[in-house]
Amino acid sequence: MTSSPRLFSILRQGSCLIASIHTALDDSQLVVFQRDLVERIGRERARGVVIDVAALDVLDSFATRTLRDIGEMARLRGAATVIVGIQPEVAFAMVRLGLHTGAVSTALDLEEGLALLDWRLAGPAVRGP
Amino acid sequence: MTTREDGAVTGSATTESAAARTTEEDDGLLPQLVAHLREHRTRLREEWVGRIHGAHLLQAMTASEMVAETTSVYDNYVEVLETGSVEELQHYARDLSERIIPRGVETHEVVGIVLLLRDVLARSLFEKYQGDMLVLNRVLDAYEPAANRIANTVAVSFVDERERVIRQQQDSIRELSTPVLPVRERLLILPIIGVLDRERARQLTEQLLTGIRTHRAKVVVVDITGVPDVDEAVANHLVQTVDASRLMGASVIITGLSPEIAQTLVTIGVDLSKMDTIGDLQGGLEEAERLLGFTVTRRGGAGGP
Numbered sequence: 001m002t003s004s005p006r007l008f009s010i011l012r013q014g015s016c017l018i019a020s021i022h023t024a025l026d027d028s029q030l031v032v033f034q035r036d037l038v039e040r041i042g043r044e045r046a047r048g049v050v051i052d053v054a055a056l057d058v059l060d061s062f063a064t065r066t067l068r069d070i071g072e073m074a075r076l077r078g079a080a081t082v083i084v085g086i087q088p089e090v091a092f093a094m095v096r097l098g099l100h101t102g103a104v105s106t107a108l109d110l111e112e113g114l115a116l117l118d119w120r121l122a123g124p125a126v127r128g129p
Numbered sequence: 130m131t132t133r134e135d136g137a138v139t140g141s142a143t144t145e146s147a148a149a150r151t152t153e154e155d156d157g158l159l160p161q162l163v164a165h166l167r168e169h170r171t172r173l174r175e176e177w178v179g180r181i182h183g184a185h186l187l188q189a190m191t192a193s194e195m196v197a198e199t200t201s202v203y204d205n206y207v208e209v210l211e212t213g214s215v216e217e218l219q220h221y222a223r224d225l226s227e228r229i230i231p232r233g234v235e236t237h238e239v240v241g242i243v244l245l246l247r248d249v250l251a252r253s254l255f256e257k258y259q260g261d262m263l264v265l266n267r268v269l270d271a272y273e274p275a276a277n278r279i280a281n282t283v284a285v286s287f288v289d290e291r292e293r294v295i296r297q298q299q300d301s302i303r304e305l306s307t308p309v310l311p312v313r314e315r316l317l318i319l320p321i322i323g324v325l326d327r328e329r330a331r332q333l334t335e336q337l338l339t340g341i342r343t344h345r346a347k348v349v350v351v352d353i354t355g356v357p358d359v360d361e362a363v364a365n366h367l368v369q370t371v372d373a374s375r376l377m378g379a380s381v382i383i384t385g386l387s388p389e390i391a392q393t394l395v396t397i398g399v400d401l402s403k404m405d406t407i408g409d410l411q412g413g414l415e416e417a418e419r420l421l422g423f424t425v426t427r428r429g430g431a432g433g434p
Contacts, residue, residue: 084378088338091373100372107378108345116378 008033010040016048016117017041017079018110022055030066038073046079048117052110054085064099071104080120082106084113158264158271163211165257166250174203177242177249186241189232198225199242206246210275215282222283226290239287240280247276307333309340315347316417318410322355330366337370341379348417349374352410354385361397364390368399380405380420384413 007029008021019037041049051067053059059067071081084107086094094100107113166173178199181187187195201221209218226239254272258265307329310318317340321333337349351367359367371381383406386394394401407413418425 083376086376088335088342088373088377091338091376092334092369094376095369095372101376105378106376108341108347109378112345112347112378 020052050113082113222286
């Protein structure tokens with residue numbers, strides 16, 4: 001990972017990865033985050049990714065696009081992504097700016113996000129499309 | 130009446146020159162004037178009440194209230210004429226306003242009765258001094274500025290008090306306006322009643338989004354049955370609120386869209402594809418329960434409780 005003080009952490013929980021962003025990241029740090037996370041998905045053979053942004057009080061267009069890109073890349077590498085912990089003010093500011101997370105789903109917090117992934121990973125497999 | 134009216138008009142025009150001419154002599158006039166008004170208090174007050182009735186003012190008041198209020202206003206009036214202290218009157222006017230506003234007394238009534246009192250007293254002064262035009266003029270010069278100041282003070286106090294009451298009511302309406310009610314685990318309802326303006330829409334968003342976080346809601350039913358109409362800005366705001374809720378992991382179901390609002394939304398071309406709407410609150414709650422996996426069944430057959 002990075003050599004500087006840790007700006008984010010990526011932890012493994014079962015077949016899921018939990019990526020927490022600890023503080024506001026600038027654009028280059030976001031790129032590092034994206035690279036690390038997508039690389040870890042392959043290495044850990046993760047089926048799901050939870051990205052926790054609860055610590056952020058702003059999500060700009062670049063950050064939103066990066067998160068959306070991560071979701072897309074994770075899907076291509078076989079993992080479903082959930083973004084959790086978007087604060088009320090952040091959520092409304094994003095909508096005002098016309099930003100959205102696209103196909104990536106969102107959940108209230110880490111617990112909800114993991115539950116959603118569990119349901120996603122177990123549900124369709126049992127029922128089958 | 131005509132004469133007095135003329136006197137009032139010319140009186141105010143000549144006030145300055147008259148005051149400059151006879152300042153020392155006028156010092157004795159005001160106490161004399163006040164003494165006269167005190168002496169004929171009962172008669173003048175009754176005459177005033179008669180005029181109030183004649184003008185159909187203060188009809189919300191009973192006869193005894195009328196006596197009490199008019200006596201009080203009269204005494205204050207004379208006192209303020211005597212002392213020139215408007216503070217006392219201001220205080221009284223505020224107090225009066227507080228008591229009569231809830232009874233639906235209008236501004237024009239309050240101003241009207243004070244002007245009537247001014248007229249009644251002016252006429253009585255006219256009758257007393259009409260023998261000597263010079264004295265009469267000086268009396269009116271002393272009386273009119275004071276009387277006008279009183280009328281002004283009462284009107285301003287009344288309007289201030291009214292505005293204060295209105296502000297207070299607006300605040301309480303605002304506080305009550307957007308309750309966020311948990312009905313089941315992870316299910317909130319927001320009933321909205323009344324006109325949804327920008328300020329309320331902004332408040333709605335704030336309450337909804339913080340409510341989602343506080344109650345860990347997954348589904349929110351926003352019922353707008355009680356909203357008569359929305360404009361484009363508010364409609365867009367609603368759509369944005371729904372999107373923002375989704376970012377926080379909650380689905381929003383809008384219920385009770387009136388035909389007018391539905392038409393507005395369609396006409397202004399708001400993107401409704403992502404809006405989950407259901408006809409009424411009952412249907413909305415059933416859908417919410419379905420989303421959350423609740424099933425509600427009636428115990429013991431279809432007979433009901």
